[in-house]
Amino acid sequence: MITYNVTIKLEKEIETQWVTWMREEHMPSLFDTGCFHSYVLHKLLQDDATDDGVTYIAQYHCNDLNEYQTYIDKYASEMRNAAFEKFGNRFIAFRTLMEKQF
DSSP states (O other): OOOEEEEEEEEGHHHHHHHHIIIIIIIHHHHHSSSOSSSEEOOSSSSOOOOOOEEEEEEEESSHHHHHHHHHHHTTTHHHHHHHHTTTEEEEEEEEEEEEEO
């Protein structure tokens, strides 16, 4: 199993609106691409950063690298643009790719 992991640091002022958008629009849209079989959103409870931001981790699960690559090739740019159109520079995202070992 492959996990596409997106860590997002956002301003506290947009947290409620952002979480609602993720739950109702963004994450279901990614799922609807057919590239992922499940997803989950976590809120980081312990954050060593000194600013007032809040951190979330979105994880999208796919069966193999081919499904992930299909997402990157066909949908990733559009999905990223939707986030920036909605929230501008009020967040930053860091992406990683992980493979389940057992």
